[in-house]
Amino acid sequence: MKRSNRLAWMGAIAIAALVLLSLIAAPNNTKITVGSTYNRAPDGYGAWYNFMQKQGVSIQRWQKPFSEIQPQNNPATFLQVSTYPRGTSLDIQEREWVEKGNTLVILGVEGRVTEADFSTLQKSPQGDIKIETRRRDKKAKQKQIDLGDRFGAIVWQETYKQGKVIFSTTPYLAANAYQDNLSNFKYLADLVNKNSNTILVDEYIHGYKDADVREKESEGDLSSFFAKTPLFPISIQIGILLLTLIWAQNRRFGKPVTLDTQVTDNSEAYIQALALVLQKADTTDFVIDMVGKQEQLQLQKALGLGQIPLEHQALLNVWVEKTGASAADLDAVLKLRSHKQPMSEQELLSWLGKWRTIRLIRNS
Structure with missing residues (x-):
C-alpha cells in the first residue's frame, strides 16, 4: 500500500474513533424531561399545568437557576419535580429562602422500599389519591404526615421558621398518566396553593432556560457550544488533514464497490x-x-x-x-x-x- 493511501486510511480511522468516543462519552439525558410541564408523555406534567391555568391560579414556569429568585417573587411556592431521587436535606440557598416565609415543594425524594403494595389508593379530602410506589419515609413525625399509611409517609412537610418544605416520595403525584384520576390533580393543586402564593414550577432542572441564562452560560448557539469543548479544535485539525490527503490524490479511498441488489423480505x-x-x-x-x-x-x-x-x-x-x-x-x-x-x-x-x-x- 502506498504511503499516501496509508495516511488517508489513518485519517479516516481517527475520525471514526473520535465519533465513537463522543457517542460513548455523551451523557444520557433521556430522563431529563421527566416531570416537566412541557412534557406530554405519561411521566410529564403538561396536563396538570393546563389544569392549574384553567383554575385561574397564578402559576408560571421558572427557567432560571434557583439562586435568581428575586425578593419581588416572595412570598412564593416553588415546585420541583425531581428527575432523579434527591435527599431531603436543603442547601444553604434553599433553606434561607424557605425561612423567609416561602414554600418549597419537592416531588421525588429518596425513601425506603417497603412491603407496601406498588399501587395503592390513599384517602384525602380531595378523594382517593392513586400512588404507585413502594417507597415510604419512616422518619417523618406523625403530625407532619399529609399522606401515608402504616408503612410510612408518602407526602409530609417540615417547618423552617416562617416557611415550610413539602416532600413526596413519588415524582408522579400528578403526572399525565393520572389524568383520569382527577383527585391527584386536585391534591397537588391544594398542596401548592394553600397560601395563595405565586407558584413557580422549576423547568431549569429539566434543561429549559431563558435566553439570557443561555447567553450567560455560553449556550447561545450551537457553534459556541462546540467552541468551548476540546473536541472542536481536534476535529478541525483532523478534518483539514483528511481534506488535504483527498485533494492530493484526487480519488476515492478504494476501488468502486458494486451495490448489492436489495433482496425482498418475503x-x-x-x-x-x-x-x-x-x-x-x-x-x-x-x-x-x-x-x-x-x-x-x-x-x-x-x-x-x-x-x-x-x-x-x-x-x-x-x-x-x-x-x-x-x-x-x-x-x-x-x-x-x-x-x-x-x-x-x-x-x-x-x-x-x-x-x-x-x-x-x-x-x-
Whole structure:
C-alpha cells in the first residue's frame, strides 16, 4: 500500500474513533424531561399545568437557576419535580429562602422500599389519591404526615421558621398518566396553593432556560457550544488533514464497490399483505386471538410459568402474587380476548395499549 493511501486510511480511522468516543462519552439525558410541564408523555406534567391555568391560579414556569429568585417573587411556592431521587436535606440557598416565609415543594425524594403494595389508593379530602410506589419515609413525625399509611409517609412537610418544605416520595403525584384520576390533580393543586402564593414550577432542572441564562452560560448557539469543548479544535485539525490527503490524490479511498441488489423480505411482505386483507375484511377477532395468545405466553414466561396457557383466574392469581399490582387491567384484556364480536380500529388500538401497560408493569 502506498504511503499516501496509508495516511488517508489513518485519517479516516481517527475520525471514526473520535465519533465513537463522543457517542460513548455523551451523557444520557433521556430522563431529563421527566416531570416537566412541557412534557406530554405519561411521566410529564403538561396536563396538570393546563389544569392549574384553567383554575385561574397564578402559576408560571421558572427557567432560571434557583439562586435568581428575586425578593419581588416572595412570598412564593416553588415546585420541583425531581428527575432523579434527591435527599431531603436543603442547601444553604434553599433553606434561607424557605425561612423567609416561602414554600418549597419537592416531588421525588429518596425513601425506603417497603412491603407496601406498588399501587395503592390513599384517602384525602380531595378523594382517593392513586400512588404507585413502594417507597415510604419512616422518619417523618406523625403530625407532619399529609399522606401515608402504616408503612410510612408518602407526602409530609417540615417547618423552617416562617416557611415550610413539602416532600413526596413519588415524582408522579400528578403526572399525565393520572389524568383520569382527577383527585391527584386536585391534591397537588391544594398542596401548592394553600397560601395563595405565586407558584413557580422549576423547568431549569429539566434543561429549559431563558435566553439570557443561555447567553450567560455560553449556550447561545450551537457553534459556541462546540467552541468551548476540546473536541472542536481536534476535529478541525483532523478534518483539514483528511481534506488535504483527498485533494492530493484526487480519488476515492478504494476501488468502486458494486451495490448489492436489495433482496425482498418475503416474510415481511406476507405479513403486510395479510394485515391489509384482515383490515379490509374487518376481521379483528383473528388478530385479537393470535396477538392475545402470544401476549399471554410472553407474560407467563416473564412470570416464570410454563408455555401451556393457564386458565383465566389462575393467571390472575399468579399476576397479583408476583407483581403486587391490581388484577383489574389484566382481567380486562383477557376478557376482551374472548369477546367474539368485531371491534373498531380505535377499540383494537386501545386493547393493544392495555397490553403495553401490562408489559410495563411486569418489567418494573
